[in-house]
Amino acid sequence: MTVLIVDNPFEAGTDLIVSELASAGVPMFRMDLAEFPSELNFRATFTQWNWEGVLTQGERTVDLTAIQAVYWNRPDGFRFSGLSASDEQYAQGAASIGFGGILTSLDVPYLNHPAKASAAEFKPRQLQVARAAGLSVPHTLVTTEADAVRRFSRMVNGSVVTKALGVPVVAHAGGYEALYTREPDLDALQGVELTAHLFQERIEKDFEVRAVFIGDECFCVRIDAASDQARIDWRSDCNSSSSPPSRHRRRCSSRCGGTGP
Numbered sequence: 001m002t003v004l005i006v007d008n009p010f011e012a013g014t015d016l017i018v019s020e021l022a023s024a025g026v027p028m029f030r031m032d033l034a035e036f037p038s039e040l041n042f043r044a045t046f047t048q049w050n051w052e053g054v055l056t057q058g059e060r061t062v063d064l065t066a067i068q069a070v071y072w073n074r075p076d077g078f079r080f081s082g083l084s085a086s087d088e089q090y091a092q093g094a095a096s097i098g099f100g101g102i103l104t105s106l107d108v109p110y111l112n113h114p115a116k117a118s119a120a121e122f123k124p125r126q127l128q129v130a131r132a133a134g135l136s137v138p139h140t141l142v143t144t145e146a147d148a149v150r151r152f153s154r155m156v157n158g159s160v161v162t163k164a165l166g167v168p169v170v171a172h173a174g175g176y177e178a179l180y181t182r183e184p185d186l187d188a189l190q191g192v193e194l195t196a197h198l199f200q201e202r203i204e205k206d207f208e209v210r211a212v213f214i215g216d217e218c219f220c221v222r223i224d225a226a227s228d229q230a231r232i233d234w235r236s237d238c239n240s241s242s243s244p245p246s247r248h249r250r251r252c253s254s255r256c257g258g259t260g261p
Contacts, residue, residue: 002068013073070106124140139152144194152199160199208225
């Protein structure tokens with residue numbers, strides 16, 4: 001059994017998964033969409049039942065029929081250099097439908113299937129799903145109007161945070177900027193009108209819980225923040241955040257009812 005790992009090469013969490021699979025002697029083929037087609041090539045033929053072919057990267061090759069599971073996290077997008085803007089747009093679309101279509105058509109278990117992962121990125125939809133599941137959700141505003149943000153702030157007594165919509169990383173000429181959850185400056189909302197922005201009632205927390213479902217099992221971790229910055233978003237000051245050793249890995253019911261304080 002070969003596990004296909006589709007992710008960018010700098011994801012530390014995926015490195016841990018690769019290490020565990022290697023320790024267990026499980027064959028792997030790790031790749032990133034940005035490596036296609038400059039470093040990664042493929043050929044695939046549809047037979048009567050499924051796609052057959054190979055993925056090749058340098059000296060590494062994996063048969064599509066040997067792939068029995070796919071771990072799909074956050075791969076970089078397709079990249080094409082030296083093309084005009086229109087040609088690059090066409091090439092990216094063709095790669096997404098052709099190459100991406102082959103990868104997402106494999107009849108094997110995915111963690112997670114990119115179609116489901118893409119749907120889960122829509123924060124407004126997340127709130128509806130959470131509410132339908134019986135969870136309480138904070139008041140939320142999505143807008144392009146600065147005045148609407150100020151009215152919303154007054155409605156929730158001034159306790160507001162803003163969260164990124166989409167991938168929370170922006171590339172600049174000088175490097176990358178992480179868009180952590182933060183408190184907005186209501187007197188400096190220039191730029192809100194350029195695209196959709198999400199503002200949310202700030203909920204004071206005792207701690208955070210991250211939950212991961214694998215099949216019918218839910219695995220939870222408690223995160224305690226020790227600084228004011230981390231209490232808004234623990235990722236912005238992760239060195240001050242910790243998980244109690246006794247609760248670092250907890251298995252609870254499928255509804256996560258056993259997390260507790």
